[in-house]
Amino acid sequence: MTDFLKTTMIEAAGIGAGHPLAEMLAGRSDIFTMTQQAHDAALTPNDPGGLSHGLRASLAGRMARATGADGLADHYAALAAAAGGAEDEARTADADFDGGADAWLSAIVRHTDLVTKDTKAVVAGDIEALKSAGVSEDDIVRLSELAAFVSYQARVAVGLTLMEALS
Amino acid sequence: MSKVIHHFTTTVPFWQPRVTPIKLDEATPAQLDALKVTPSNTKVSEYVLVLARDAETLRERTPLFNGIMYNRGGMSRAERELSAAGASTVNRCVYCLAVHSSRYNQLTKTEDVMEKVFADGTDADIDPRQGAILDFAVKLSQTPPTVTEDDMAKLSKAGLDKAEILDLILSASLFGWANRLMHTLGDPVEKEG
Numbered sequence: 001m002t003d004f005l006k007t008t009m010i011e012a013a014g015i016g017a018g019h020p021l022a023e024m025l026a027g028r029s030d031i032f033t034m035t036q037q038a039h040d041a042a043l044t045p046n047d048p049g050g051l052s053h054g055l056r057a058s059l060a061g062r063m064a065r066a067t068g069a070d071g072l073a074d075h076y077a078a079l080a081a082a083a084g085g086a087e088d089e090a091r092t093a094d095a096d097f098d099g100g101a102d103a104w105l106s107a108i109v110r111h112t113d114l115v116t117k118d119t120k121a122v123v124a125g126d127i128e129a130l131k132s133a134g135v136s137e138d139d140i141v142r143l144s145e146l147a148a149f150v151s152y153q154a155r156v157a158v159g160l161t162l163m164e165a166l167s
Numbered sequence: 168m169s170k171v172i173h174h175f176t177t178t179v180p181f182w183q184p185r186v187t188p189i190k191l192d193e194a195t196p197a198q199l200d201a202l203k204v205t206p207s208n209t210k211v212s213e214y215v216l217v218l219a220r221d222a223e224t225l226r227e228r229t230p231l232f233n234g235i236m237y238n239r240g241g242m243s244r245a246e247r248e249l250s251a252a253g254a255s256t257v258n259r260c261v262y263c264l265a266v267h268s269s270r271y272n273q274l275t276k277t278e279d280v281m282e283k284v285f286a287d288g289t290d291a292d293i294d295p296r297q298g299a300i301l302d303f304a305v306k307l308s309q310t311p312p313t314v315t316e317d318d319m320a321k322l323s324k325a326g327l328d329k330a331e332i333l334d335l336i337l338s339a340s341l342f343g344w345a346n347r348l349m350h351t352l353g354d355p356v357e358k359e360g
Contacts, residue, residue: 068311120259141220148347159336
């Protein structure tokens with residue numbers, strides 16, 4: 001059992017032992033431990049398919065930043081730096097980079113932004129666009145889970161920050 | 168091709184995948200583990216068979232989902248369903264909203280709250296505690312979230328303690344996850360016949 005205070009979620013919120021919220025959060029320690037396990041599965045899976053650990057962490061940073069979770073985005077930036085990898089993939093953390101000339105990468109970046117910022121607008125044609133750009137069906141699901149997980153984690157981070165103000 | 172549903176409903180539709188579901192008889196051991204398929208439980212939805220394409224994440228997601236929605240203490244199950252419904256209206260996940268608004272109705276034995284939420288969103292004329300929960304879930308679901316310290320204060324004023332507020336944050340955020348899968352990887356369609 002991981003100590004929940006050592007999870008990405010809690011560390012990014014700056015909450016340690018003795019923090020006014022620590023005892024209350026301990027009541028849901030199982031949730032934070034499971035969140036860390038989901039984080040590891042989405043960010044650093046044993047089988048990353050076509051989405052390298054570096055690309056995943058860079059995209060996660062992009063999404064966390066767009067969702068207003070800067071502490072979490074900093075964590076993802078460190079994860080991306082540790083993973084290393086291709087330069088263009090690392091650049092996807094930058095909100096102004098659209099994937100460049102590579103059709104596969106630009107389709108991934110476009111979809112990441114759309115799912116993150118305007119979920120309701122996603123239509124069947126957006127999934128077809130990924131397929132047309134050569135993104136495999138396995139990778140479409142992997143990308144969707146990554147975007148979905150980060151959207152969850154970033155919102156919990158925003159919420160925890162507000163709870164600190166309340167405490 | 169079945170007719171895609173765009174309006175909010177409490178009748179749970181069929182879900183038509185945009186990505187090919189895996190075939191159960193071709194699933195790898197890791198996929199079967201993530202699917203929790205056992206000899207006595209072989210019924211698996213097409214949605215979960217699509218998610219099995221990322222078995223590692225699916226395996227972690229299922230117990231986390233159940234923990235956030237159903238674990239003991241904290242905010243009531245019905246209020247977690249209301250939070251899920253609020254998130255689902257923002258992302259217009261018709262399928263998720265149908266499942267969780269109908270569960271809310273079953274748990275509370277009411278229909279009027281959800282009817283008002285469907286019609287008027289966060290302007291719905293519902294009791295202050297439910298209204299504060301809905302409003303917070305909706306604001307947290309926007310990108311970026313628009314919740315403020317004032318919204319936190321409103322939750323406290325409406326009677327939510329800190330443990331309940333944490334459950335509200337977790338359940339609304341969880342549907343930021345669920346909606347982004349359900350709404351993007353398939354379509355809600357009318358049941359035939």
